[in-house]
Amino acid sequence: MPPKPTAIPKPTTEGEQFDIPRKNTLSYQPTHLGHNSPLPYIPTSSAKTHDPSGTLKLAFIMVGLPARGKTYVARKITRYLTWLGYPARIFNVGNYRRDTVGAAQPHDFFDPNNQENAQKRMQVAMTALDDMIRWFERSEDEDELSDQGSSIKEDEREDQDPEYDFEAKVAIYDATNSTKMRRRILMDWCAARNIKCVFIEMVCEDSEMVTHNVKEVKISSPDYVGVDPELAVNDFMLRIKHYEKSYETVTEDENNGKISYIKLINTGAQVIVNKVQGYLQSRVVYFLMNLNITPMDLYFCRHGESVYNTIGRIGGDSDLSWRGYMFSQKLPELMEKQIGAKKLTIWTSTLKRTIQTASNFKHPTVQWKILDELDSGLCEGLTYEEIEERYPEDYQERDNDKFNFRYRGGESYRDLVQRLEPVIMELERHHEPDHAILIIGHQAVIRAIYSYFLNYSHDELPYVKIPLHTVIKLTPKAYGCLEERFPVDVPAVDTHRNKGQSAASVTKAARDSAGDLTKLALE
Template sequence: MSHPTVISDEEEDSVELYNGFGSQPISRNQMRTRKRWSFHENSKPNLVDSPLQAIPRRLSDITGVDGVHKQIDPLSELGGAQLYSTESGRLFHAGKIIIALAGLPGRGKTHLSVSLTRYLRWLGVKTHSFHLGDYRRASAEDDLTHDLFVPTPKSDKAHALREKVVNECLNDILNFFKNDKGQVAIYDAVNAKPEFRIQLHEKFSKLNIQVLFIESLVTDDSIVMKNIEEAARSSPDYKDWDYEKAYKDYSERINALAPYYQEMQSNDLEKQLSYIKFINFGERIELHNSNYGYLINKVVFYLMNGSIKSGSVFLARCYKNSLDYNFDPPLDDEGTRYAKNLTNTLIEQLKSEGKTYLEKIVPTSKPKLQRELSVDERQPALGMDGVDDNSLVIWTSVKKRTVETTQFLKEKNINVRHRIQLSQKNPGIVGSMSDEEIAEKYPDEYSQYIKDPYHYRFSRAESYHDLAIKIEPLILEMERMSGDILIIADDTILKVLYGYLLSCSCYDIPTLNFKTDEIIEIKFNAYSNTANRIKIKDFDEKVE
């Protein structure tokens, strides 16, 4: 009797590497191949041959908290910009990687771990953030003090609890790699001392898991103060706390830990470690042992565009969203009214949030920075968009009706940028047809489309996936910017942008419902983004 062959993780990766490179190349055909869009388990439902109800659907609700912390469902989820998938679920040109953060509290580590997770998941990399604070909160007891946060607590009880939560977190990371076929785990912890970092490196390196440290250092006190304020308001540690008490407690935590923290150095002790020093959240980046592979280089590239996000992204549908793809008429009278109402609603919303910077903008030939840039600081892009927290930038597609929708905002000297990447999804040969007409004229194509509307493209058309690849430069630019952004575009574009910002599964994105009479506001938060609806008011209505 023959026994099934047992394949180790390492052997599986090498088999995948061989088969991956030998598989059918990426093509521009409208039909995705089964080979390319394969899944890492045989139990994965076949999206082409399975009934429609097998595909999980997000209903029309596009508000709430993002999905960046939820467990990845290997049976139903792919990243919006994922180029291919493999039998193991891991990209075949990378490996298993743990990104271990290091740095004192208030240095933006949680924000960094969450934003990296969002970006890597969008690229189709099975990534999960493991926040040591989550494990601590699950086990914490009321009588423990800030002694719990120092590397060598005086209290035996605090020491035992530290050991417990660290072991639980690291065990979950190992389980993520072994049983969930994860590719990148992000370990969000202080990792204050060299001996802890070396132990972590040795533990995972023995398991053939690459270890990369990202140390977040801050020399600008204003950044630390801003992070403390944000933590006091939104950290899960301070839920239902009075703000002043939360601010004081978090400051005391930092002061208790600061004497124990040792910065990473390329000395004999840590010379074998690979690490990135992320200084003042992207003002300067230093690499050590930087012989990185493809995936870690993507991380480095992302860090080069990183910033501590503030402000909101406002998403608004363009006027007459249903116009034929090839039509490009200017705004009519009703469209001009829509533009005015959109402008006034946005201004009213900004004022309700305590943002009065629009009142301070004066006509000038060149926008001025509210602060001087240092010589060492990374210089902003042309036009200096998004350098200041108190700023607004508008992005539109190049269609006349989106460009002209900004006319009343332009009068207020607000920067407007027209992005060709924001052009709506090209529907191809079915552009002017209803679903019923498509089903009747192209029944086979329609049946394939309805099973996977995100990846399928009709003849001479684009898919949502094509849009996701196209807008990646804008996503990176958005990550670099601070302040508020208003994006006016076709709803096909808004769906994909929303899918990235709220960490949606690609199968949910085509079903998102953007209404013409609403603005969607997405607010950035260190732990998770949130979205809410803003009704566009009719300011021409007469009040009795």
């Protein structure tokens, strides 16, 4: 067993990227390597070959020339798995390299014929691999980063559906990994520690798309801070030429024909899958098959204010209040201004308040049962005050862990996330830039979808503020998501409940707000 590691540094992006070496020196040799050669020591059968805890250790290893979208896809996978509840981390070798030898390196630093620099890059890559293995080997109690990737705890898994009741940790090793030798090293290294490897190769045969990627993303990277954009583009294109000298595409005969890989060609125009087995691996394959980089605008809003909203009751299937109907009349005008000549499709739930909110649109409307509000079970139609009175223990337990709390006979936010996965797949596969989508949904539903795109943690998700009578526009970008909010000039009650807020104050606030708004309208 390797020595117990010291504290692991925090990721640069919470819950997403783990990329800073523990040592800022080229003389540092990872403790697992065992000698000073630029090539690693391959462990023998005496090394640990199983995980006593039963945790699935899965590594997705990126492959591809620069500017092919590796980091973009790595971030997408991490965000998707984290949203579903699996601890996931990116180990970005490029960031290790910047921290170790500096960001401002000329293109010939990446020339494979330069043995000195090749050894430096190999050491950096092995440092990242060493950190990845250390992260896998830390127990949940030891892993000070575990809560950032998943809020699942051991005693909560008994209530989960069967397909989600196994432990799993997923790492994404983000580098070019452009030769068969490098990939064999990674496979042998991981196999000795019972880490399953799946390679994801990004292939782009469209030179215009590569140039676009370089201009859009690479010249704004830390490697080219303060560099003239034209010079940065030329330098990066020369860097690509160096990698092309030694690049070897992934083939099915590697590792004696036992290599698992996914090959994405031209941003998913063609997908090749070889020997990929396992539940979680298959879900990632399906996710990648639906992925595209087409620019798109997504719009979300809650239904108009409902009768239940005005009296502080949750769930149910009530009609809109008179202010809710006013909102439904003004919403089409706002959307027409937003979309211009674009096509628009509206998605609603099957509950009356969303259908009524969409009733004044002339655009196509689709009703989705899976967009129905979180099921409150026995608490449907009750106020928070009534819930606290009838089920005091439940009320307190929900405050303690709102994401995992499941209503009696109903759902939890965790259940809701699993239910909404097909919606996320449909949004990710949407590839018509002149076709906008508006989801008219419910507070919990919009929170869950919004948190996926904005990468909110499970602790944050149930408390995201999604006010009534406000349209949210999200524009996904390569490494983030732009957000705009457009309030509609129709007042509504505030249904947001802060953590720890008393039940009586929530119900009173809703009723007082409804009364004040009614008086204001009559004056």
